[in-house]
Amino acid sequence: MVTYILKRLVYMIVTVFIIATLTFFLMNLIPGSPFNEERTTNAAVQQNLEEHYHLNEPLAVQYILYLKSIITLDFGPSIKQPTETVNSLLGRGFPISAELGIWTVLIALVSGVALGVFAALKHNHLIDYMAMTIAVLGISIPNFVLATMLIQQLAVQLEWLPAATWSSPAHMVLPVLALATGPMAIIARLTRSSMLETLTQDYIKTARAKGLSPYKVVVKHALKNALMPVVTIMGTLLAGILTGTFVIEKIFAIPGMGKYFVEGINQRDYPVIMGTTVFYSAFLVFMLFLVDIAYGFLDPRIKLHKEGGSS
Amino acid sequence: MSALKEKQRDDSHSSIPDEWFRPKEKNIDEAESVVRPSLSYWEDAWRRLRQNKLAMAGFVFLILLAVMAVIGPWISPYTVSEASLADQNQPPSLNHWFGTDELGRDVFTRTWYGARISLFVGLMAALIDFFIGVVYGGISGYKGGRTDNVLMRIIEILYGLPYLLVVILLLVVMGPSLLTIIIALTVTGWVGMARIVRGQVLQLKHNEFVMASQSFGAKTKRIIRKNLLPNTMGPIIVQMTLTVPTAIFAEAFLSFLGLGIQSPYASWGVMANDALGVILSGDWWRLFFPAFFISATMFAFNVLGDGLQDALDPRLRR
Numbered sequence: 229m230v231t232y233i234l235k236r237l238v239y240m241i242v243t244v245f246i247i248a249t250l251t252f253f254l255m256n257l258i259p260g261s262p263f264n265e266e267r268t269t270n271a272a273v274q275q276n277l278e279e280h281y282h283l284n285e286p287l288a289v290q291y292i293l294y295l296k297s298i299i300t301l302d303f304g305p306s307i308k309q310p311t312e313t314v315n316s317l318l319g320r321g322f323p324i325s326a327e328l329g330i331w332t333v334l335i336a337l338v339s340g341v342a343l344g345v346f347a348a349l350k351h352n353h354l355i356d357y358m359a360m361t362i363a364v365l366g367i368s369i370p371n372f373v374l375a376t377m378l379i380q381q382l383a384v385q386l387e388w389l390p391a392a393t394w395s396s397p398a399h400m401v402l403p404v405l406a407l408a409t410g411p412m413a414i415i416a417r418l419t420r421s422s423m424l425e426t427l428t429q430d431y432i433k434t435a436r437a438k439g440l441s442p443y444k445v446v447v448k449h450a451l452k453n454a455l456m457p458v459v460t461i462m463g464t465l466l467a468g469i470l471t472g473t474f475v476i477e478k479i480f481a482i483p484g485m486g487k488y489f490v491e492g493i494n495q496r497d498y499p500v501i502m503g504t505t506v507f508y509s510a511f512l513v514f515m516l517f518l519v520d521i522a523y524g525f526l527d528p529r530i531k532l533h534k535e536g537g538s539s
Numbered sequence: 540m541s542a543l544k545e546k547q548r549d550d551s552h553s554s555i556p557d558e559w560f561r562p563k564e565k566n567i568d569e570a571e572s573v574v575r576p577s578l579s580y581w582e583d584a585w586r587r588l589r590q591n592k593l594a595m596a597g598f599v600f601l602i603l604l605a606v607m608a609v610i611g612p613w614i615s616p617y618t619v620s621e622a623s624l625a626d627q628n629q630p631p632s633l634n635h636w637f638g639t640d641e642l643g644r645d646v647f648t649r650t651w652y653g654a655r656i657s658l659f660v661g662l663m664a665a666l667i668d669f670f671i672g673v674v675y676g677g678i679s680g681y682k683g684g685r686t687d688n689v690l691m692r693i694i695e696i697l698y699g700l701p702y703l704l705v706v707i708l709l710l711v712v713m714g715p716s717l718l719t720i721i722i723a724l725t726v727t728g729w730v731g732m733a734r735i736v737r738g739q740v741l742q743l744k745h746n747e748f749v750m751a752s753q754s755f756g757a758k759t760k761r762i763i764r765k766n767l768l769p770n771t772m773g774p775i776i777v778q779m780t781l782t783v784p785t786a787i788f789a790e791a792f793l794s795f796l797g798l799g800i801q802s803p804y805a806s807w808g809v810m811a812n813d814a815l816g817v818i819l820s821g822d823w824w825r826l827f828f829p830a831f832f833i834s835a836t837m838f839a840f841n842v843l844g845d846g847l848q849d850a851l852d853p854r855l856r857r
Contacts, residue, residue, distance in 0.1 A: 243699040250705075254712045364845075368838035370788050372795050373830045376815050380826060384818060471703040475795060479815065490796060493711055505708060512701050 232524060240517045247509040252294050255498050256287060281307070281499075294502075303503030308495045314503035321485035324394055325473050328484060331404045332469050336411035341458065343412070344419025345451060351424060359416060366413025372475040375406035379479070392481040403480045407472050411465045415458055422454040429453075459523050463516040470512055584773075587850040594846020597839035604836060608658055611651025619652040620644065620803030628817075631824050638824035640810075641817060649805035650828050656806040657787045657836060660721060664786035665779040667725040672732025673775070677763040679733065680740030691737075697730050706789060710798045720799055724786050735778050739771035773851035780844035784837040791833050807833045 278284045281304075282293055297304055303314035347359035382402065383391035390399050426432065427450055435449045477486035485504060492500030578586065588594055612619060617635075626643040629635050637646035679690040709723040743749065744767065752766050768775075793799035794808025802809060810829035817825055 239695065239699065243696055246696060247700060251708060254708055257712055364838060364841055365834075368784070368841055369830075369834040370791060370837070372792065373811055373833055376811060376818065376826055377830060380818055380823070467701045467703075471701065471792075475792065478796070493707065494797060496711075501708075501711065505704060508704055509701055512704075513699055516699065 229524060233521060236517050236520050240513050243513050244506070244510045248295065248298055248506050249291075251502050251505050252291055255502055256290075258496075258498075281305070298506060303506070304499045306492075306497055306500050308492075308497040308500075314499050317488045317500065318485060318503065318507055321483065321488050324482060325477070325484035325486060328394075328400070328403060328407065328473060328476070328482065329469055331400060332407045332411070332472075333466070335404060336408040336415060336465070336469075337458075339408075340412040340415025341419050341451075341455070343416040345423055345446065345454075347416065347420040348423030348427065348454075349446065356420075360420070363413040363416045363420075366409045367417075369409070371406050371410055371472045372479060374409055375403070375476055375479045378402050378406055394480070394482040394484070399480075403476050403482060406479075407469060407476050410472070411469060414461065414465060418457050418461060419454060422457045423450060426450045426454040456523075456527055459519065459526060463519045466515050466519075467512055470508060580773075584847075584850040588846055591846040591849065593842045594850075597841075597843040597846070600835065600839045601843065604654055604832075604839075605658060607651050608654035611654065612648050615645060615648040615651070617645035617648045619648055619805050628820075628822055630822070637828045638822070640813060640825060644803075646810075646824060646828055649810060650807075650832060652805045653807040653810060653829060654832065654836075656717065656800055656804075657790060657833070660717070660724070660790040661783035661787045661840075663721050664724045664728060665782040667721070668729040668732045668782055669775065669779055671725070671729035672778075673736050673768065675729065676733035676736025676738075677740055677767065678759075680737035681744055681759060681763055681767065683741075683744075687737075694730055694733060697727050698734075700727060702727055703789065703792070706793065707796075707798060710793060715793075715798050715801055717800065720790055720793060724789055728782065728786070732775070732778055732782070735774050736771060739774055740767050743767055743770055777844055777848045777851060780840060780847055784840040784844075787833070787837060787840075 275284070282290055285293070301315075303318070306312045306314055306317065343359045343363065347356040350356050379391045379402065382388050389401050390396075391402070393399055394403075432445060432450055435445045440449075473484060474486040474490055476482070477484045478490050481487075485508075488500060489504040489508070491497070492504060588598075621644060626635065626639045626645075628641055629639040629643075631638045635645050635647060637650055639645055640649075675690065675694075679687045679694075705727055706723040709726060710719060713719040713723065740763070749762060749766050752762050757765075790799055790806065791808030791811065794806045795812045797812070800806035800809055802813075807829040811826060811833070814822075814825035814829065
């Protein structure tokens, strides 16, 4: 288990390093400097600015400085908003994005698993068909389309819920709903097919034959095993939710990290783009790492296999 | 008990004429004949796919969409970027079937133009993924050993990169256009295909027909192309069908963020983004048409992919 964790840890660091390097060199490929705009600055000011942001150094030195800044978790100042640093933007945006993300994951997991289990228990009945139609629809409707439609129907037409910003629980309903529907649908489909397979296993028959209540058979014996594929896919789903926050925060004007990222892109604010990209990637890769570890703990077969030495 | 059986046998024997018990004449022609018509893998898959009503509905929708994408902008009297001050924000009418936007551009024309973009991006992404993935996965699986190890380590790292984040980064650098979107989508998009092809090749490569080919002196390229690929086409086609909606979603997503197709050209993502600005005015058709067609297209590809998955799975063959 320890070697397994160490191996994943090395992968994690390598991936973050590659992303950081890729980001740096890609950003340097873009022609022009952020200060070459229509607004003319005199040569001395220009030089001072470049010195301040280390833009006059050779590329290799800039790269080393950049790696150092990542290791010390100091992503430098924002170019377009001189009063802000990337860290201050992240510090303000992250808690809000995290709140949005956690609610989304919770709701997607609970409702997706519940939908999948009900569909599997009522296999080929009306409930099954309804649940699966909802699931395919949920996968097919892009989150930004769902978000705009929800605003148009529930916020503008019916005026039930506020359409934008992030200040009360009522404000959170629409963004979370728009973001959670896709992952929920994927989880529901996966839970259903995995549940159907598990329910035919011999140990389920044994559990039934022992006279356990249907609830115990389903929850304790079947669901516990059927959830393993869901754990596997959590990494991909988290990546989807994370990128989903970009558009959702833009649509609902939520002052989270995604909003600053999109603004950074539109204003070509390179330190902000670089900082948020590296932060996002590191966060995501760390989440994937946690999912892998959790998988190792939940499935005893994997732990034994990994300790056996052969990959 | 045995006496009873004896009696029954006697009775039955007496009621059946003796000539029935003579050996039947051997007819060599008949012995070779097959009772059921023999179906090839693809005929059988097509037969099973046709029975799946939802998948067929998706298939028909996609054919209609492709036809409209080709002829839609052509039969309409308006062009995609033609603005008209007299026709601003018209609801759907006989002149403008899907209404107009705030610049007086015809939403009907723009919708089919968007269909062209979406289908083109989706199909190109799937095709490029197919070529890279098959070559990479084929070599990795067939060669095995150290080659496989190195190639798989690269894939593992690429797989860890957040897909849309990389795409966004590449688009920021390359600038938004149709070509750069396709490049950005395929730079890391082929990884899934390569993994599937590798897995299939690993399963197949020790079969006798591959060994037969090898003993005839066939080269690696020929074995992959002629022996291994045709036998993995099922999962490959399913993967391609599911790549298309992913690419369509990504294009719409990027256009929505302002990183994709640029105005005055239309893509469903651009149209949905434009509609967001006028959402308070109650011009429902602005959002409805692009939203409906993105969702319906993705739905159609998803159900078709699901249907193909069942139809092409040899284990489900009856």
